[in-house]
Amino acid sequence: MWLIFLDLLARVSFLFSLIGSAVILLYNLKIYYISYLSLVFVLFIGVLIKRRYKNLVFLPFLLLLFIPVSIYEKLFLLILGGLTLFLLYTQRDVTYGLVLEHFNKTYPIALLLFLVTFIMRYISTSKFIVLESVVSSSLLMYFVSSIILLRTLRYLEHKPEDKNLMSLNIRYALAVLIFSMFLSIPFVRERLFWGVSYIFSFIYFIFITIISVIFIIIGYVIGKIIYFIITLMANRGLIGRSSKEIMNINPELNKFLKFLWERRHITSDLLDKIIIVSFYILVTVTVILIIYWVMKRFYRTYKKEENYIEEKEFIFPSLNPIKVIQNLFGRSNLNPIRDYYRKYLLDSRDMGVDIRYSDTTYDVYKKTSGLFNDDSLKKMRNIYIEVRYGFGKITSELIKEFKKLYKSLNK
Known part of the structure; x- marks a missing residue:
């Protein structure tokens, strides 16, 4: 149902x-x-x-x-x-x-x-x-x-x-x-998106807080290092001890510091944009990794459940290009099994079963299970799938067994 x-x-x-x-x-x-x-x-x-x-x-x-x-x-x-x-x-x-x-x-x-x-x-x-x-x-x-x-x-x-x-x-x-x-439902979707937006903003706030703390710690450490270097250079007489002497000795550095101070708001805006872009990149990469992980798990499960791709068997020989090619370049052991499977399809059609091009082997089995021997049908389908999709070795004994199963369909 x-x-x-x-x-x-x-x-x-x-x-x-x-x-x-x-x-x-x-x-x-x-x-x-x-x-x-x-x-x-x-x-x-x-x-x-x-x-x-x-x-x-x-x-x-x-x-x-x-x-x-x-x-x-x-x-x-x-x-x-x-x-x-x-x-x-x-x-x-x-x-x-x-x-x-x-x-x-x-x-x-x-x-x-x-x-x-x-x-x-x-x-x-x-x-x-x-x-x-x-x-x-x-x-x-x-x-x-x-x-x-x-x-x-x-x-x-x-x-x-x-x-x-x-x-x-x-x-x-x-x-x-x-x-x-x-x-x-539009109302539910709007409320859900509002909740997701709120959670996103909260995560962004936490991200900014963590980044700010990291920058404060890094700035504190760098400040201590610079103070240690300047103190060491002053003790050795390389520079004067007053900030005025430092600026007199380094005029270019003085200009650069004034330049940064005059444009401190621009620098702050640029830093904010860099942080925002970094956050969005981080979120995007995280989402992509989650999707990749889910798809990878799905693909593994899919491969376990679906180890072959169903193909259709041609009912009419004149419309079968595979058979024409095989007749030109030689006959393989697969042909007898496919021929008998095609006979089974033709027999089913003659008995009034609606066999369609879109039907898979399981669809055909469901439609014909009440007309033929069910045990023989199951074994024929398993053998056909095994040899059609290359999971088993095709032997003369397997071909004989398939023919025997075909002949026992009406028993």
């Missing part, structure tokens, strides 16, 4: 952003964030109802009639509610391949909408405020829900038997999603 909700949330958020941007830019319609939250709420209730009473799934969408907004915004909300209801009725299964295909087609448009919102800052302030508060927030939910869904489905594809860890992963994903939803 949660996977279906995440998939629908991503699609509805994208539609809301796309259609909302169009009506705001073309008709100058004011849309409030309550419209998006209302749409997400009725979608969630609809997903819950669909589990038991599919024919009553339209009931929560009637609540959209009572949302306290203007007539034109209510018309906009009802149109989106109708599209959401259609998506909810027609939603069946959620697969990694289909979600990835939808994301690859929609994310360039989403990035373009972000760019349009940024440009409107310099063209129309009123439209920018609406776009920034409503459209950008729904786009944020689109990206968050899509990425969480893709990662969850990818993990499910690799470890479908680990139900406990899978449940924990989904709860973690929903927690991130709820936090992102609260973050997308």
Whole structure:
């Protein structure tokens, strides 16, 4: 249920952003964030109802009639509610391949909408405020829900038997999603940014205090050193003991000190700017290091969970450029296994299974597990992945085993 909700949330958020941007830019319609939250709420209730009473799934969408907004915004909300209801009725299964295909087609448009919102800052302030508060927030939910869904489905594809860890992963994903939803609310975001700004100012004050103490200590030490050197030079008769004699002996030094004294305010401003720039550089470097550390940990985990990149198997031989190249330069041991796997795909298609280009091996396995011997399907998939992505040595015994498993599919 949660996977279906995440998939629908991503699609509805994208539609809301796309259609909302169009009506705001073309008709100058004011849309409030309550419209998006209302749409997400009725979608969630609809997903819950669909589990038991599919024919009553339209009931929560009637609540959209009572949302306290203007007539034109209510018309906009009802149109989106109708599209959401259609998506909810027609939603069946959620697969990694289909979600990835939808994301690859929609994310360039989403990035373009972000760019349009940024440009409107310099063209129309009123439209920018609406776009920034409503459209950008729904786009944020689109990206968050899509990425969480893709990662969850990818993990499910690799470890479908680990139900406990899978449940924990989904709860973690929903927690991130709820936090992102609260973050997308303009009022919450403004208060959060105010808190971050306050913390930033406090850290800056501590930084300046520490720098000031360090400079005071350094200045005190340097002053003692200079006093010791001057005293030593005076004892040896190199300079006079009065400051007047020193200035008479060092006229250039006298001019330089007067120059610094006359420009002490400029020097102070310059020092302040240097300290501020240094602080921002320090904060930026710290943030970059934190991001690098998080991404490094994520990459290591990703490599452990995903040790191969799923590719698609060609169903039609005439459209398979890999097979043409292999026929020209020789036949490898991988071909028999791929040929029998293609036969399995063709058999599945002949039995009415909707095999799509975006389907991965796990998607195909889920669609055909009720038609063939489940144990043989699992072993065939494991062997195919092992030899297709170069994790195991291809032997004649392995090819014979794969052929034997293919022949036992209907038993």
